[in-house]
Amino acid sequence: MANPAITHAEIRMYRMGTGDCFIVKLFAGQKESFKLMIDCGTWQGTKAHLDPFIQDLKAYVNNEVDLLVVTHEHKDHVYGFEVCQDVFKQGFNIRKIWMGWTEDDKNKKVATWKKDYGEKKKALSLAADKVKDALEDLRYKAQFTSEHNGSAMFAAREKFSQVLSGLAELQVSVQNGQYKGMLEGTRIVKEELATDNIQYFRPGDIVENLENAPGVRFYVLGPPLMWEDVKAEAGGKGESYQHNKELGDSDAFSAAVLNYTAAGAPASIIPFDQKFVLPDPASSIPALYGKSENAWRKIDFEWLYSAGSLALRANSLTNNLSLALAIEFTESGRVLLFPGDAEYGSWASWHTIKWPHKGRDGRRHLTEDLLNRTVFYKVAHHLSHNGTAQRLGLQMMTHSDLAAMATLDYNIISNGWKNTMPNRALLKDLLNQTKGRLMIMSESDLFFDLLDEVPLHNKITEARSKMSTEENKAFNTSFIEQKLYLQYRVKA
Numbered sequence: 001m002a003n004p005a006i007t008h009a010e011i012r013m014y015r016m017g018t019g020d021c022f023i024v025k026l027f028a029g030q031k032e033s034f035k036l037m038i039d040c041g042t043w044q045g046t047k048a049h050l051d052p053f054i055q056d057l058k059a060y061v062n063n064e065v066d067l068l069v070v071t072h073e074h075k076d077h078v079y080g081f082e083v084c085q086d087v088f089k090q091g092f093n094i095r096k097i098w099m100g101w102t103e104d105d106k107n108k109k110v111a112t113w114k115k116d117y118g119e120k121k122k123a124l125s126l127a128a129d130k131v132k133d134a135l136e137d138l139r140y141k142a143q144f145t146s147e148h149n150g151s152a153m154f155a156a157r158e159k160f161s162q163v164l165s166g167l168a169e170l171q172v173s174v175q176n177g178q179y180k181g182m183l184e185g186t187r188i189v190k191e192e193l194a195t196d197n198i199q200y201f202r203p204g205d206i207v208e209n210l211e212n213a214p215g216v217r218f219y220v221l222g223p224p225l226m227w228e229d230v231k232a233e234a235g236g237k238g239e240s241y242q243h244n245k246e247l248g249d250s251d252a253f254s255a256a257v258l259n260y261t262a263a264g265a266p267a268s269i270i271p272f273d274q275k276f277v278l279p280d281p282a283s284s285i286p287a288l289y290g291k292s293e294n295a296w297r298k299i300d301f302e303w304l305y306s307a308g309s310l311a312l313r314a315n316s317l318t319n320n321l322s323l324a325l326a327i328e329f330t331e332s333g334r335v336l337l338f339p340g341d342a343e344y345g346s347w348a349s350w351h352t353i354k355w356p357h358k359g360r361d362g363r364r365h366l367t368e369d370l371l372n373r374t375v376f377y378k379v380a381h382h383l384s385h386n387g388t389a390q391r392l393g394l395q396m397m398t399h400s401d402l403a404a405m406a407t408l409d410y411n412i413i414s415n416g417w418k419n420t421m422p423n424r425a426l427l428k429d430l431l432n433q434t435k436g437r438l439m440i441m442s443e444s445d446l447f448f449d450l451l452d453e454v455p456l457h458n459k460i461t462e463a464r465s466k467m468s469t470e471e472n473k474a475f476n477t478s479f480i481e482q483k484l485y486l487q488y489r490v491k492a
Contacts, residue, residue, distance in 0.1 A: 004029065006027065006033060006213065007028055008027050009026050010025040010488075012025075012060065012485050013487070014485045015442065016042040016049070016053045017045055017411065018409045019041040019075075020077050021039055021080060022037070022038040022338070023036070023061060024036040024327075026216065033212045035065045036065065036066065036067045037068045037094075038068075038378075039078065040054075040080035041078050041081075041185065042076055045083065047083050050083050051087065053485075054080060054084040054088075064095070065093075066095050066211070068096070069323060069338070070098070070189055071322045072223075072323065073318060074318055075183060078186050081185040081189055082185040089192065094193055096197050098200075098201060099199075101200045101223065203220055203222055203349065203350065204355060206219055215331055215492075217328045218326075218328075219328065219366075220323070221326060222320070222322060222324035222339070222342050223346060238390055319340070319342065319381060319387070320342060320345045322346065323340060324338070324339040325337075329492040331492075335371075336375070337374045337378065337397075338378045341380050341381040342381075343386045368396055371393065371396035374397045375399050379406040379407070379430070381421075382406065382421050384421050390429075397433060404437065405440075408421055408446070409444075424448065432463070435467050436460050436463030437464075441486070443455075443456055443457045
């Protein structure tokens with residue numbers, strides 16, 4: 001006997017702090033049919049803080065999920081698996097686990113890339129430590145005492161150190177001061193929660209006929225196959241939402257902070273051609289460097305501030321490796337979009353996928369058609385400027401029922417992120433296209449304008465007031481706000 005058709009989905013976003021943890025339940029009438037979990041992370045939090053959320057999650061799914069999707073290896077997407085590992089290991093059953101192809105450690109291409117990328121992450125971790133040590137060095141601090149605005153200059157460096165450490169912590173696992181490699185939350189999923197049930201996906205893969213999910217089709221949009229797409233953080237004007245700072249690559253910085261010699265550095269991070277490398281710098285440079293009359297020339301610590309570029313690049317690379325999914329209810333064509341933290345390079349690559357067929361009208365590229373039919377969007381990268389493509393993303397989400405959830409909470413977030421999250425242009429477009437059906441993890445301390453004069457809550461309320469009576473009733477019936485989570489019901 002065939003399973004009854006799916007009638008609706010319940011999407012629950014846990015409010016642990018800036019980071020993703022979702023449960024998507026599919027229902028056939030009143031009967032639960034399929035349970036999907038996407039990520040389990042937050043920027044930071046103790047066991048005491050996170051445990052109530054995870055206990056509620058376990059009870060909500062009755063200790064079992066049909067599918068766990070881990071989008072990418074950032075702390076704000078996997079930290080819960082680390083902190084609450086005992087809860088997950090005790091009586092919690094995961095039938096299938098999905099990850100992007102870039103997490104398949106048996107793939108030779110992935111192994112080679114991870115070794116190279118691991119060097120950059122190791123350099124980032126060491127740089128963050130070196131900057132922190134420099135700021136604690138009394139000799140360094142003394143340099144600012146005679147400088148004009150020296151106190152402000154030193155305070156700015158302290159702020160930079162905090163932000164850099166935060167970005168390093170987001171993606172680097174360190175134990176007892178030593179770089180460990182894979183984030184502990186990811187390791188636990190792969191090595192302790194998985195039971196030979198991990199599948200790795202590439203863009204263009206289509207999965208359907210999953211047990212207990214009749215009439216539901218999964219389209220894999222990312223991560224991209226091409227390295228150039230992974231590296232692309234943003235597009236031009238109109239392609240992605242603009243930020244006022246752009247920083248370049250910093251492979252040379254990686255080599256320097258890791259103390260590589262010309263002979264020992266991996267070819268991928270050598271900054272100069274071999275002919276420009278001194279064969280024996282020890283013979284002359286230290287003598288000149290050590291002379292007291294040259295003390296004013298020293299930049300013992302200043303070069304470390306190049307670490308900001310490295311940190312941002314590493315962060316964007318991992319975001320673009322997100323397993324991005326479009327979940328389609330095949331009968332109605334309605335789509336749920338979960339892109340992880342995909343940035344512009346990934347979004348643009350979706351439109352080059354060679355799908356086996358066009359969209360439902362037989363004309364449009366399938367990716368564009370899926371975006372046109374999206375009725376629920378999990379906003380990528382916490383409302384940042386580069387987390388949502390403009391022309392190739394949000395502007396294509398034209399369905400009148402569009403709703404969105406964003407995982408941003410100023411109570412638990414790196415202070416450095418507050419400069420870019422939320423992006424005001426993105427906020428404006430989201431409110432317009434969702435008619436106020438924008439559900440944010442926490443609206444506390446969020447403002448709609450750059451002068452911090454218009455509370456975001458007020459603008460959301462204003463946008464919702466423009467719904468029709470029928471739309472307003474449907475939204476209020478579908479939306480549930482609780483201390484531990486926000487939940488939204490979507491018709492299939």
